[in-house]
Amino acid sequence: MDTGSHLLFGASLAGLAMLQPEVANSPLLAGAVLTATLVGSHAPDFDTVVRLKSYASYIRHHRGVTHSLPALLLWPLAIGGAAAGLFGVWEHVLTLSLWTMAAVIFHVFLDWLNVYGVQCFRPFSKQWHHLDILPLFDPFLFAVHSIGxxxxxxxxxxxGRLFxxxxLLTFAYIGVRAWHHAHTVRLVKKELEIEQGVCHIVPSLWWFHWQFVLETADTFYNGTIRFRDIRVKDVYTKDQTHPAIQATMGTDGVRAFLHFAQRVHVRLTEGQDGYVVHWRDLRFWHNHKLPFGVDVQxxxxxxxxxxxxxxxxxxxDPPYV
Known part of the structure; x- marks a missing residue:
């Protein structure tokens, strides 16, 4: 999710920690927990520093190692220990580490719910995992936690009881969104009479408003969903046989793109001076536009x-990923 939401959830986790009497009764420990959960809620996104090198590096590494299974242990140990030393509460280092772990795990879990996805099962798998349930910024969750x-x-x-x-409301809401997502996938396949295709439903900021991409053996279908109104807006056919397309496969940008993208469509335009090859990930379609990809001249x-x-x-601008 977005940085502001992650930090907000870090603060609300510190409030939840007040269920522990030792935290509630010690302002010093409560301050240490708040510091640890705030830092822990943002720590997995420290990998954004690679953006300074290049966007290709960012695509390769963002939501990778820092969101991996080992990171779920290493971040809490580092941040919990640092908070214990900073506040002089070494006797509570386990408590700080556990609440930091909760913040880190919740961060990765929320990223998993997003369309962009996360490589959360590294080092065992470098595959991108995404459940497509929540947008990058969810107004309902942000409002509930802000009020809290x-x-x-x-x-x-x-x-303690407030958070x-x-x-409880947060996880119930996520459960409802997950059910609605699965139900909507079934509706799209039924409406298009395509049972074997791969279907992605992309959430928007509004409940019951989605967009979709459905891939078959030779075609992509993109469209919108408004409640139960399902409409196909664009149809793309697959074709990667032109020599100009093959000539772009070795570029750093295309390699980084293919490392991340899943519903890949490529288009060729020819001019007097040569060609431009447009690689796009159709998951991020919106209003007849394909805003994410790589252009090779x-x-x-x-x-x-x-x-x-x-x-x-x-x-x-949408899509919010």
Whole structure:
């Protein structure tokens, strides 16, 4: 999810920690827990520093090693120990490490629910896993946790029980969204009369509003879902046989893109000076546009002139991944 949401959930986890009497009765320990959960909630995204090298490096490494199974243990040990030393509460280092672990695991879990996905089973698998249940920013979860934090900070409610209710509501909400997602996938396949294709349902900021991509052996179908109204908007056929397309396979941008992308469509445009090959991930289709991919320019002899990998949309424009 987005950075603001992760930090908010770190704060609400610190409120949940008030269920422990030793935390609730010690302002010093409570401050250490808050520090640990805030840092732990953001720590897996420290890998964004690779963006300084190149966007291709970012695609390869973001939500990778720092979100892996070993990281679920290493982050809590490092952050919990640092918080214990900073606040001088070494006798509570286990408590700090466990709450940090909760923050890290919740971060990775939320990223798993997103369309972008996460390589959460490394080192055993480098496959991207995504459940396509929540958008990058979920207004409902943000509102619920914000209300909880405000109530805690203003003294309007006892934090332990308050955030127990908040987290029970959070997981119930995620469960409902998961059921609705699976139900909607079945509706799309039934509407298009395609049972064997791979279908991705991409959530929006609004409940009951989705968009989809359904892939068959030779075709992609993209469209929108508004409640039970399912409409196909674009149809793409598969074709990767042109020599110009094959000539782009060795570029760094295309390799990084194919490492991450799943519903891959490639299109060729020809000009007087050569070709431009457009690689796109159709999961991120929106309103007849394909905003994520890599464009490779070649001369008439199929030599690569340039390539550009990334998004062609504003951060606040859909899709929210």
């Amino acid at each position: 934090v405000i109530a805690w900070m203003t003294g309007a409610a006892e934090p 127990l209710a908040v987290y 070649l001369d008439s002899d199929l030599n690569v002139v340039s390539d550009r990998l990334g998004w062609t949309k504003k951060a606040w």
